[in-house]
Each structure stands twice: as structure tokens, then as C-alpha cells.
Amino acid sequence: MDVSQYLDLFIDETREHIQSLNDNILLLEQEPENMDTINEIFRAAHSLKGMSGTMGYVRMQKLTHDLENVFSEVRSGNMKVSSKLIDIMFRALDAIEAYLQTIVDTSTEGTEDNQDIIDDLNKVLKEGTAQDKEEETQEQATLTAAASSGTGGYEDIPIDEFLRGAIEDAKEDNMTVFGLTVTLDDNCMLKGARAFLVLRALEGVGELMKAVPDVDSIENEEFENSFSLLVVTDQPMEAVKGVVENVSEIKNVRIGQVTADAVKQAKKEEPKPAPAAVKEAPQAQETGSGNNAADNNASAKETETAKDASKDNKAGHKEGGKSQGTRSIRVDIEKLDNLMNMVSELVIAKNGLSTVVGRLKTGSRQINERIEYLENITTNLHEAVMKVRMVPIDSVVSRFPRMIRDLSRKLDKKMELVMTGEDTELDRTVIDELGDPLMHILRNSADHGIESAQVRAELGKPEVGTISLNAYQAGNNVIIEVSDDGGGVNVEKVKSKALSKGLITQEHADTMSDDEAVGLLFMPGFSTADKISDVSGRGVGLDVVKSKIESLGGTVECKSALHKGSTFIITLPLTLAIMQSLLVDIGGEKYAMPLSNIQTIEEIPVDMVKSINSSEVIELRGRVIPLFRLAEILECEKGEESEVLTVIVANKGEKLGAFVVDGLYEQQEIVIKSLGKYVDAGKLIIGATILGDGEVSLILDATVLI
Amino acid sequence: MGKNIMICDDAVFMRMMIKNILTKNGYTIAAEAENGLKAVEKYKEVSPDLVLMDITMPEMDGIEALKRIKAIDDNAKVIMCSAMGQQAMVIESIQSGAMDFIVKPFQADRVIEAVKKAIG
Structure with missing residues (x-):
């Protein structure tokens, strides 16, 4: 069967399952007894097994199968979750992810068997279930005997007095007794259930007198490929045979009438009950002690756990499941970009129209009403398209708990990651770029921020360090804060480091405020770690984070208190394509300023402007704010000096x-x-826009001047 | 006229797979459901000729869904889709009225064989 057409779907869904496994294993580490989590893990492993098997990825199937096996035991309470198990599970998960990556790259699963992980899984399984060993051995003994009894045909069925009486009764009632030997397909799976279907089918046409092995054993799959039955019926032989043959996966059905003669013969031959078992016993010893016994044993165990599983499932759905998939379709991001572009053009067209109508002056009320309606629609349309492009940051941050866990082990520090606001949404293009900078900051906090448990104890801090990631929306921006309760930034150390690297002068260092010093961390070529670890401090520093965030139109700043911890605050725009702006006049030209970071607009008398250190400032509601004359900075023609300055107060972070x-x-x-x-306008000018009247206006991000 | 079949599985991948196998062989997909609860609801809506029902699903498992469907329509034809190691559950479903079962990983001819035997 050609499965290549399912590949994309397989990859997407496998990814979801891997993520779910990742989350749930982490959860399990916290609450090893949580049945819901265990069920979730089992289900994910189970689905992965089925999917990879269908796609023909046998190695991946084997690994997920063993993972499922272990969880099947955990689920039925035969095994406890240990930290060792968690470690192996993470290794297995990484291996599955590696398979997926290979599949993505080459459409094949590669040749890595991951035998070591499989061995470890089975070892854990063995150790974990050791206490059940004795029971199993016993079971094995009975199974060996039972397994052998299915090999004879229906002619070998032992007939006791009771059966003989029943056969004679049947004859008197004009009924016939048929003996059947049913052989299942060699590659039939779940033979027990298959045989059970046969029994059900026969119940429709007659009555089952005897089954070898007995019905319970058949259901439990304690037979090879065939089993024998005696059925009493009023139907002809062909009808009985037909009923059985209509069941799927049957290799052949041997059927014959059982008469009193045959019974007598059987009786003469072997008067004791269950001769078949006795007769076949030597054969059973040859083969049964080897593979067969083990196979049967395994299947019996499987059956047992399956029973438990069905119980669990029933308990599960009563509580009501939590993991309901969201209904979604997958759309190529390019199509969305295109859609966004057209909405943008529509906004421009609308602006043009309203400008023209505005100039008419004779415009009737009706036209104005319609223009307003159009404005409403375009704004809503824009919002809707924007929402389509929005993705919860969950898709980026969900891998961090795992990363922090691994770092915690690697660095031998105790820490935990607390995340809030994972459902905060950002534009898809921003999300894609956000992963690396965030990871860098988190690694930074784990490596440089959080102290070792010993140091923390001396400082009277809780032994386990906390790193928190909070995301929330504020106006047109999304704020992501990463804070830790670690050592904070040592300002003096930062200054001396910057001095030694020649990044600042001594004079500069002396007059520098603590905040400014912390800001040095973001300078290119700065790394404060005393020794370079493989976690962070590879020479690529926070400056890369900063430039990345800035290229996304955002800002990053750091606040820190020695011995108390640091907080990195990332501010990102919701979208990059359309925004609300304030049109201003500078030197006779129209400029657009993003509305999102404008705080207030003030009228300031000229004489209120003070000068500190030869730069101009104003004092506003108790705060001293630096003043920038945009006309001078942009080298525009100077207008007339007025008595009152129009001042826009904007913020960049704090x-x-x-x-x-x-x-x-x-x-x-x-x-x-x-x-x-080709136009290098510096960071001050972030782009241009077409206004309603067709005029082109530059967009100013004045906050870079701060 | 093609017979109407409803597919119930929590994995889109599996649904897609079965759907393609069935449509290629001239069957019509009446509905798809991603869990047992949905399956029961949709059964009432579309009354399909046959239901292919996964066992392990969130919200409501296949066995419970089978029982409910059987309670609504005693003549409902349901084929269970199971994985290896779910013997007891398969037997329970047969006891609850499932006609047949197919085992994952699916082979197209096995799926068609079972469907043909069930509804022709």
C-alpha cells in the first residue's frame, strides 16, 4: 500500500504526540501516581505505535511498542514510576523525535535501532515487575499444558459419559452433531478474539457442546492456530461450515459428523478424560518450553493488562476527558501573507476613498455613513486576518520545561520553571523567530542566574531556584518576562569586565547608573561567565538576543537586583504589517508614529525646558524626561519658534x-x-506608508533615541 | 449506490487512511468522529450502514460508544479497530454486539474483506 500520501499528516500528528508525551512525562515526574497522566502517555505511545506501524517504520514501531508495554504495566499498577524510568523515557522520546526528523528529511526512518534504549526499557520493565515473577512461572506451567491441547483435530476430542448422552439425545431429536476443527490464518492477530467471533457465529446456528481447549482458554488465546468444537444443530453441514467460513481470517474449516460409533471408538481408545492433553504432552515439552511458552505467557499478560486498561478507560470517560483536540485546518503561511497583503491594500484604498470624500465638502450624509461602515468592515477584516495569523506562544515555550529539567541535571543545580500565559498569541512570523532568543535568556538564567543549592542555602533562599516565564498582552504589544530568583547581576563585575574589554571608559564607568551597567550585558562581545560552559557563554551573548528581538520590532531590557534575581522583559508588537499610528507634522512633512508606545501628548511652554549635562530635559509629573527635537534630528527645515512646544511622550519599556x-x-x-x-535610514525610520491621499509618509520609531 | 460508512478514530491520520481505502473501493464516508461521544451523536444524525470504531479514544472509548449505538439501533453494524494487545477489549466488544474487528496496523485488503463481509 502506498503510504507516502499520508506522510505530511503522519509527521504533523506524530509531532503533536511527541509534544504531549513530553509534557506528560514532565508532569509524571512531579506526580508519579497521576493516573490521568499515565493514561495520556499510554495513549500517545499507543497511537504512535499504530501510526508508525502503518507507515512501515518498523524501528520506530518497535520502540514505541516497548514504551507502551512499560506504561501498560505502570497503568495496571504492576510497576512504579521511578526517576530512572523517567530518564529512559526521555531518552526514548528523543529517539522517537530523531526518527521523526530522519523521516522528515529522508522519508525513511533511518537505520538506528536504538537497541540500548529498548534494552533499558525492558530491563526497567523486568525490574519493576519482579515481584510478579513467581506468579508468572506458575501461570507459565499451566499455559504450557493448555497450549499443547489445541493441536489435535476434533476427532481427538475426549467424550465422557455426559457428552455421549447428549449426542444420543440429539440424534433422537433429529439433530446432528458436527465436529469442527477451525484453523486461523497464519498472520491472524488477536486469535482469541477471532476464535470468539467463530463461537458467536456458531451460536447462531446451533449449540456448542464442547470446545478444546475450553472456551475460556480460547478467549485467552491459549491455543496455537487451531481449535476444535462439537456443535449440535438442526442445520445441514454446509450451513454450519458456511457460517464459520464467513468469519474473516479463517484459513480452513474441517467439519465432519460425529456419530455414536465414533464415540464408542473414542471411548475404547481412551476412557479417561482429557486424553489429548496427555497424548500431546511430550511434544509440548519439546517446543512448549521454548518460544511458545514465552509467547503464550506474553499474550496472557497482555490480555490481563488490556482488561485493566478497559476498566481505566471506563473510569476515564466518566470524569470527562481533558485533551480535546482543537478543530483546525492547515494553511500554507504564504497564503496568509498574501491575504494580509491584500487586506493592507484594501486599507490603503479605504483611506484614499475617505480622503477624497473628505475633500468634497459637499458629501452627503449618506456617503459619509457608507464610508464609516466601510471603515468598520476593513478594521474588522484586518483584525480577523491578524487573528488567523496568530499562534499561541505555547508552540514555542512548551519545550522549555524539558530544557530546564535537563539543564538542572547537567548543571547540578536545583531549579524549576513556572510558566504563565502560554495562550498569549503573537503573529506567526514573530513566533517563529522567538524561540532562539527566549531559549538563550532561559539558559542564561539557569547558568548564570540560579546559584548552586549550597550557595542558596547559605543565603537563606529556598534550595530550589525558580525561573518564571510570564507572557501577557498589553495594548498592541505582547510582553514576555523571564525572571529568576538567582544571584542577579553584579554591577561592579560587569563594569570592570566592560572596562577590561575596552567597551567603556573609566570615566563612563564611574558616572554610570546601575541600570545602564546592566544594559552593558547587551553589548556585542560581552560575556560575564567566568568559565565558558557548554550551556551558555559560547561567545554569542545577549547582544544577539537583542538584535534578534529588535529585528522583530521589539525591545528587550533587563532589571536586576544583586542576590535577588534578574528579570528580562521582552516587548513585541502584536503584528508587523498594520498598525495604529499618529500622523504628526515635523518641518512641514507628515510622519507616522506608532500609537502603541505613545503615552501622552503635552503642551510644554518653552521656558519649562531645562538643561542637564548639556542635554535638554523636561519635568513632567515628577519625572525628568529627556527631550528630543525631532526636526533637528531629522535635519528638517526649521519652522517658526513658538512659545509652546507640542511634545509627544512615548515609552520604551520603562x-x-x-x-x-x-x-x-x-x-x-x-x-x-x-x-x-538599500535604504539605510537607521533604526529611527522603520518603514514607509501610503496615506489616503496617495502621499508617502515615513514611519518614525522615535523611541530608539531614548 | 455506495454504502455509507462512518469512521471513528481519534487520530486524523488513521481516519484519513481508512477513508482512502474505503473510497477507493466505492464506499461513501457518511461521517467522521474523533471520539466515542461524537460517534454516538453522529450515528443518530446519519444512520450509516456500517461503523468502523477505534477502541482507544479520549472522551469516550469505542466499547462504550458501541454499547450506546447498539442501544439506539439494535441492528447497527460495527466493526472494531483495535491494536495488538487489546484482546479482552475486542472480546468485550464482540459480546456487546460488534460484528468483526480489524487489527492495526491496517492492511487495505483486510479492511475491505471485513467491510465486504459486513455490508457487501
Whole structure:
């Protein structure tokens, strides 16, 4: 069967299962007794096994099968979850992920058997279930005997007095007794259930007198490939045979009438009951002690756990499941980009239309109403398209708990990661780029931030360090805070390091505030770790994080208190394509400023402007805010000096800046168009936009001046 | 006219697989359900000629769904989809009225054989 067409789906769904396994194993480490988690893990492993088997990835199937086996035991309470087991499970999970990666790259699963993991899994399984050993050995003995009894045909069925009486009664009632030997397909799976179907089918046409092995053993799969039956019926032989043959996966059915003569013969031959078992005993010793016994044993065990499993399942759905999949379709991101682009054009067209109508002055009320309606629709459409592109940051951060766990082991420090707001959504393009910087910051916190348990104890801190990741939406921005309760940044150390690297001058260092010093961490070529570990401090420092976040239109800053911990605050725009802006006049030209970081607009009398260290500042509600005259910075033609300055106060993280403009126009939704890489306007100008009247206006991100 | 079949499995992958096997052989897919609860609801809506029902599913497992469907329609034809190691559950489903079962990993001819035997 050609399965290549299912590959994409297989890959996507396998990824989901791997993630679910990852989350649940982590959870299990915290609560080893949590039955829901164990069930989830079992189910994920089970699905993976079925899917990889169907795709023909036998190695992956083998590994997931063994993983499922272990969990099957855990689920039925035969085994406890140990930290050793958790470790092996993570290794297995990594291996499965590696299979998936190979599959993604080459469409084959590769040749890695991961035999060591499989061996370890089985070892854990053996150790974990050791106490049940004795029981099993006993079981094995009875099974060996039972297994052998299925090999004879129906002619060998022992007939006791009771059966003989029944056969004679049947004859008097004009009924016939048929003997059947049913052989199942060689590759038939779940033989017990298959045989059970045969028994059910026969019950429809007659009555079962005798089965060898007995019905319970048949159900428990304690037979080779065939079993024999005596059936009393009023139907002809062909009908009985047909009923059985209609069951799937039957290799052949041998059927014959059983008469009183045959009974007598059987009686003469062997008067004692159960001769078949006795007769076959030597053969059983030859083969039965080897593979067969083991196979049967395994299947019996499987049956047992399966029974438990069905119990669990029943208990499960009463509580109501939690892991309900979201209904979704998968769309190529390019199509969404295209859609977004067209919505952008629509916004431009709408702006154009309303400008024209605005100029008419004779516009009737009706036109204005319709324009307003159109504005509503385009805004809603824009929001809807934006939402489609939004992805919860969960897809990025969900791998971090695992990473912190591994780091904790590697660094031999005790720490835990607490995350909130994983459902906060960001534009897909931002999400894709966010993983690395966040990982870097987290590694940084784990490596440099959190102290060893010993140091923490001396400082009177809880032994286990906490790293927290909080995400939330604030206006048009999403804030992600990563904080730790570790050592914090040693400002003096940072300064001397920066000095020794020639990044700052001595004079600069002396006058520097603590916040500024912390900011040095983000300078290129700065790394404070005394020794380079393989966790962080590979020379790529926080400056890479900073430039990455800035390329996404965001900002990152760090706040720190010595011995108390540090917090990294990342601010990101919700979307990169359309935003609300304030149109301002600077030197007679229209500029757009992002509305999201504008705090207030103030009128400041000229004489309120003070000068500190030869730079201009204003004092506003008790805060001293640096003042920037945008016209000068942009080298525009100077307008007339007025008595009162129009000042826009905007923030960058916690910092504020005051920007002098010559006038204000209006608030408008604008579409950001890139200037292309040939125009290096610096970070101050982040793009351009087309206004309603067709005029092009530059977009100013004045906050970079702060 | 093609017979209507409902597929119930929590894995989209499996549903897709079965769906393709069936449609290639001239059957029509009446509905798909991702758990037992949905299966029971949809059974009431579309009354399919046959249901292919996975056993291990969230919300409500296949056996419970089978029982409920049988309670609604005693003549309902249900084939269970199971994995190896679920013998006891398969037997329980047969006792509860399942016609047949197929074992994962699926082979197309096995699926068709079972479906043919059930509804022709």
C-alpha cells in the first residue's frame, strides 16, 4: 500500500504526540501516581505505535511498542514510576523525535535501532515487575499444558459419559452433531478474539457442546492456530461450515459428523478424560518450553493488562476527558501573507476613498455613513486576518520545561520553571523567530542566574531556584518576562569586565547608573561567565538576543537586583504589517508614529525646558524626561519658534522620552511597507506608508533615541 | 449506490487512511468522529450502514460508544479497530454486539474483506 500520501499528516500528528508525551512525562515526574497522566502517555505511545506501524517504520514501531508495554504495566499498577524510568523515557522520546526528523528529511526512518534504549526499557520493565515473577512461572506451567491441547483435530476430542448422552439425545431429536476443527490464518492477530467471533457465529446456528481447549482458554488465546468444537444443530453441514467460513481470517474449516460409533471408538481408545492433553504432552515439552511458552505467557499478560486498561478507560470517560483536540485546518503561511497583503491594500484604498470624500465638502450624509461602515468592515477584516495569523506562544515555550529539567541535571543545580500565559498569541512570523532568543535568556538564567543549592542555602533562599516565564498582552504589544530568583547581576563585575574589554571608559564607568551597567550585558562581545560552559557563554551573548528581538520590532531590557534575581522583559508588537499610528507634522512633512508606545501628548511652554549635562530635559509629573527635537534630528527645515512646544511622550519599556513635533494631524491605521535593504535610514525610520491621499509618509520609531 | 460508512478514530491520520481505502473501493464516508461521544451523536444524525470504531479514544472509548449505538439501533453494524494487545477489549466488544474487528496496523485488503463481509 502506498503510504507516502499520508506522510505530511503522519509527521504533523506524530509531532503533536511527541509534544504531549513530553509534557506528560514532565508532569509524571512531579506526580508519579497521576493516573490521568499515565493514561495520556499510554495513549500517545499507543497511537504512535499504530501510526508508525502503518507507515512501515518498523524501528520506530518497535520502540514505541516497548514504551507502551512499560506504561501498560505502570497503568495496571504492576510497576512504579521511578526517576530512572523517567530518564529512559526521555531518552526514548528523543529517539522517537530523531526518527521523526530522519523521516522528515529522508522519508525513511533511518537505520538506528536504538537497541540500548529498548534494552533499558525492558530491563526497567523486568525490574519493576519482579515481584510478579513467581506468579508468572506458575501461570507459565499451566499455559504450557493448555497450549499443547489445541493441536489435535476434533476427532481427538475426549467424550465422557455426559457428552455421549447428549449426542444420543440429539440424534433422537433429529439433530446432528458436527465436529469442527477451525484453523486461523497464519498472520491472524488477536486469535482469541477471532476464535470468539467463530463461537458467536456458531451460536447462531446451533449449540456448542464442547470446545478444546475450553472456551475460556480460547478467549485467552491459549491455543496455537487451531481449535476444535462439537456443535449440535438442526442445520445441514454446509450451513454450519458456511457460517464459520464467513468469519474473516479463517484459513480452513474441517467439519465432519460425529456419530455414536465414533464415540464408542473414542471411548475404547481412551476412557479417561482429557486424553489429548496427555497424548500431546511430550511434544509440548519439546517446543512448549521454548518460544511458545514465552509467547503464550506474553499474550496472557497482555490480555490481563488490556482488561485493566478497559476498566481505566471506563473510569476515564466518566470524569470527562481533558485533551480535546482543537478543530483546525492547515494553511500554507504564504497564503496568509498574501491575504494580509491584500487586506493592507484594501486599507490603503479605504483611506484614499475617505480622503477624497473628505475633500468634497459637499458629501452627503449618506456617503459619509457608507464610508464609516466601510471603515468598520476593513478594521474588522484586518483584525480577523491578524487573528488567523496568530499562534499561541505555547508552540514555542512548551519545550522549555524539558530544557530546564535537563539543564538542572547537567548543571547540578536545583531549579524549576513556572510558566504563565502560554495562550498569549503573537503573529506567526514573530513566533517563529522567538524561540532562539527566549531559549538563550532561559539558559542564561539557569547558568548564570540560579546559584548552586549550597550557595542558596547559605543565603537563606529556598534550595530550589525558580525561573518564571510570564507572557501577557498589553495594548498592541505582547510582553514576555523571564525572571529568576538567582544571584542577579553584579554591577561592579560587569563594569570592570566592560572596562577590561575596552567597551567603556573609566570615566563612563564611574558616572554610570546601575541600570545602564546592566544594559552593558547587551553589548556585542560581552560575556560575564567566568568559565565558558557548554550551556551558555559560547561567545554569542545577549547582544544577539537583542538584535534578534529588535529585528522583530521589539525591545528587550533587563532589571536586576544583586542576590535577588534578574528579570528580562521582552516587548513585541502584536503584528508587523498594520498598525495604529499618529500622523504628526515635523518641518512641514507628515510622519507616522506608532500609537502603541505613545503615552501622552503635552503642551510644554518653552521656558519649562531645562538643561542637564548639556542635554535638554523636561519635568513632567515628577519625572525628568529627556527631550528630543525631532526636526533637528531629522535635519528638517526649521519652522517658526513658538512659545509652546507640542511634545509627544512615548515609552520604551520603562523609560520615557519626550519628542517635539510641529503639529498633529490625526490617528490613522497605516500599512507598513518596508523601505527595502538599500535604504539605510537607521533604526529611527522603520518603514514607509501610503496615506489616503496617495502621499508617502515615513514611519518614525522615535523611541530608539531614548 | 455506495454504502455509507462512518469512521471513528481519534487520530486524523488513521481516519484519513481508512477513508482512502474505503473510497477507493466505492464506499461513501457518511461521517467522521474523533471520539466515542461524537460517534454516538453522529450515528443518530446519519444512520450509516456500517461503523468502523477505534477502541482507544479520549472522551469516550469505542466499547462504550458501541454499547450506546447498539442501544439506539439494535441492528447497527460495527466493526472494531483495535491494536495488538487489546484482546479482552475486542472480546468485550464482540459480546456487546460488534460484528468483526480489524487489527492495526491496517492492511487495505483486510479492511475491505471485513467491510465486504459486513455490508457487501
